[in-house]
Amino acid sequence: MLTGGVAPGWEPVRDAFVRGRAGDPGAAQLAVHHHGRPVVDLAAGPPGFGTDSVGVLMSVTKGLVAVCAHLLSERGALDLDAPVARYWPEFAAAGKAGTTVADLLTHRAGLPAFSAGPAGCGLLDRDARVGALAAMRPVWEPGTACLYHALTYGHLVGEVVRRVSGRSIGAFFAAEVAGPLGLDLWIGLPAEEEHRFAPQFSVRPDPSPEQVAGFLAGLGLAPEAPLSRALRASQAEVAAAVRGLATREGRAAELPGAGGIGNARSLSRLYAALIGPVEGVRLLSPATLERAVAARDDVPPPPPLDGGDPEGRSRFGLGFELPRKGLPMLGEGSFGHAGAGGRLGMADPGSGLAVGYVCTAMAWEPAAGPDPRWTDWTEAVTATAAAL
Numbered sequence: 001m002l003t004g005g006v007a008p009g010w011e012p013v014r015d016a017f018v019r020g021r022a023g024d025p026g027a028a029q030l031a032v033h034h035h036g037r038p039v040v041d042l043a044a045g046p047p048g049f050g051t052d053s054v055g056v057l058m059s060v061t062k063g064l065v066a067v068c069a070h071l072l073s074e075r076g077a078l079d080l081d082a083p084v085a086r087y088w089p090e091f092a093a094a095g096k097a098g099t100t101v102a103d104l105l106t107h108r109a110g111l112p113a114f115s116a117g118p119a120g121c122g123l124l125d126r127d128a129r130v131g132a133l134a135a136m137r138p139v140w141e142p143g144t145a146c147l148y149h150a151l152t153y154g155h156l157v158g159e160v161v162r163r164v165s166g167r168s169i170g171a172f173f174a175a176e177v178a179g180p181l182g183l184d185l186w187i188g189l190p191a192e193e194e195h196r197f198a199p200q201f202s203v204r205p206d207p208s209p210e211q212v213a214g215f216l217a218g219l220g221l222a223p224e225a226p227l228s229r230a231l232r233a234s235q236a237e238v239a240a241a242v243r244g245l246a247t248r249e250g251r252a253a254e255l256p257g258a259g260g261i262g263n264a265r266s267l268s269r270l271y272a273a274l275i276g277p278v279e280g281v282r283l284l285s286p287a288t289l290e291r292a293v294a295a296r297d298d299v300p301p302p303p304p305l306d307g308g309d310p311e312g313r314s315r316f317g318l319g320f321e322l323p324r325k326g327l328p329m330l331g332e333g334s335f336g337h338a339g340a341g342g343r344l345g346m347a348d349p350g351s352g353l354a355v356g357y358v359c360t361a362m363a364w365e366p367a368a369g370p371d372p373r374w375t376d377w378t379e380a381v382t383a384t385a386a387a388l
Contacts, residue, residue, distance in 0.1 A: 004029075004051040007039040009388060016380035017042050020373040026361025027198060028373065029053070029264035032381055033272035034388070035352035036279075040381075041265050045198070045360070054184055054263045055198045055358050056245050058339030061187060061260030062153055066105060066292070066319025066337075067274070067283060068161050068172050074288045078164050080105065080318060084156075087163040094137035103142050104156045105319040106296045107149045110138025113233035114152060123151075123240050124253040126168075130159045139226045145302035148314055151237050154257030157319070170254040178266075180281050181273055185262035189251040197261065199246060200341065202362040227302060238340065242362075258340070267356025271336060271347035275354060289349070293317040293335040312367075326366050330355070330382060340364070342371045351385050 006014045010032070017030045017040075027045025031038070043051040057064075072078035078087070080101045085092035091099070096109075103109045114129060115136050122128055133155060149156065158169035165172050170188035178185050189197065222228060241258050244250030251261060273283045284292065297315045300306035315322040320335040327338055329346045330353055336346025341362025347354040357374065364371040370378075 001047060001049075002042065002044045004040075004042040006042070007037075010039045010384055012384055013040050013377055013380045014042060016376035018044070020376045024359070024361055024363070024373055025203060026201065026359055026363075027053070028359040028361075029357065030377060031264040031268035031356045033268045033278070033354040034385055036272050036276050038265070038268070043264075049198055051263065051265055052184070052196060053198045054189075054193065054196045054261050055343075055360055056200050056251075056258075056339075057185075057260035057262055057267075057343050057345075057358065058258045058341060059150070060267065060337050060339035060343045060345045061256060061258055063320055063337035063345055064173055064177070064185065064187060064260055064270070065154055065157050065161070065169060065256050067177055067270070068169060069101070069105060069157055069319060070284055070288055070292050071176055072161065072164050074285060078160070084160060087160050088134065090131075090134040093135055096136075096138060096142060099138070099142040101157075101160055102296075102318060104149075104153070104160065106146060106316045107153065107314070108143050108146050108299065109149065109152075109156060110140040110142045110145070111136055111152050111156065112139065112147050112149045113230040113237060115233070123237060124244060124250060124255065126155070126254060129155050133159075139230050140302045144299060145306075146297075146299050146314070146316065147301050147305065149257075150234050151241060151255075151257035154255065154259075158254070158256040168254055169256045177270070177283065181266075181269055181278065181283075183262070183266040183270060185260065185266045185270065187256050187260050188254040189261040191248075191252070193261075194248065194251070197251065198360050200242075200360045200362055202242070202341070204363065204365070227305075242340075262358070264356035264358045267345040267358065268354050269356075270354075271345055271356070272354035275347045275349045276352065291318065293320055293322065295322055297322075326369050328370055328378075330378070338364075338366070342373060344371075344374065351382065353381060353385050355381060 027049040029043045032040035272278050311325045315324045323329045330348040333350045334348035338344050342359045342364035344357040
């Protein structure tokens with residue numbers, strides 16, 4: 001069932017969204033802004049699912065967290081090049097005194113997993129998770145290598161935001177980002193919004209411990225090497241987070257690496273307000289945005305992970321993903337963040353496009369390339385904008 005609509009001239013995007021739905025067993029939303037104006041707001045799924053429904057965003061949440069850090073930086077309250085310990089003194093322990101806020105934003109901190117593992121609901125215990133990170137010794141020298149911090153990113157940057165602003169990351173985002181723009185986006189879903197929530201599900205099995213061990217062995221990593229332990233823990237933590245977000249407790253908790261809740265129209269509106277004004281509201285100045293999305297891909301993954309295809313590696317600005325082979329977004333010059341299973345928020349300053357895509361079926365495998373559900377409508381969005 002298709003609901004929502006498109007502005008005149010944007011019908012090809014609607015048709016492409018419908019084509020991309022072929023074979024998708026779940027529901028999905030697509031929204032597009034062009035130069036600050038909403039031009040696409042579509043939803044497809046079972047009766048009751050519409051453009052106003054909300055779902056799990058997974059790592060799209062990291063882009064929301066990055067916006068908070070850049071707002072504080074623009075206001076002069078946070079120096080991204082300063083040591084984290086300036087704002088979070090306990091973080092200086094175990095060789096991390098020189099780790100900068102920029103290292104956290106670019107996944108260079110050497111803390112890709114919680115040393116204590118997921119520990120069930122302990123993953124939702126912010127104080128315990130933050131304390132564990134402050135005490136941890138990095139797996140590599142901070143700043144010298146880059147490897148995706150799947151869940152720790154949110155707690156690391158979120159704690160800096162809390163220390164600087166005096167508010168939790170969820171409260172800061174609600175007051176300073178979602179509120180001014182009227183967004184249906186949360187890091188910690190309020191109880192009164194639960195009736196709008198559409199649960200996610202996976203169409204593929206999670207890797208077994210044996211499969212993960214085999215993958216690590218293929219890389220030449222000894223089972224008990226620090227990086228090997230961190231990668232195993234990270235995989236287990238993500239699986240625990242997915243299970244946790246299936247509960248009210250998990251959705252209410254602030255899990256800032258992956259636990260954002262929202263819809264496509266709000267993601268699109270957020271990214272539109274990063275690249276220009278939306279009804280008089282612009283979140284970041286052009287200079288701040290330019291710094292935020294400048295490529296920081298000058299360091300490789302830690303050995304032995306740096307021998308792969310350079311074109312397929314993750315590329316980061318300060319908290320945002322940049323286009324790569326498996327995540328082309330809207331082409332070079334665009335930025336945003338994808339989420340496990342196929343969620344996506346992105347913008348392109350050059351074309352004035354901002355896009356949000358939210359789905360309930362976790363189907364995207366990043367290593368296999370772009371999500372097939374994205375391909376047709378991405379081409380239609382860029383072609384339509386170019387023709388207008």
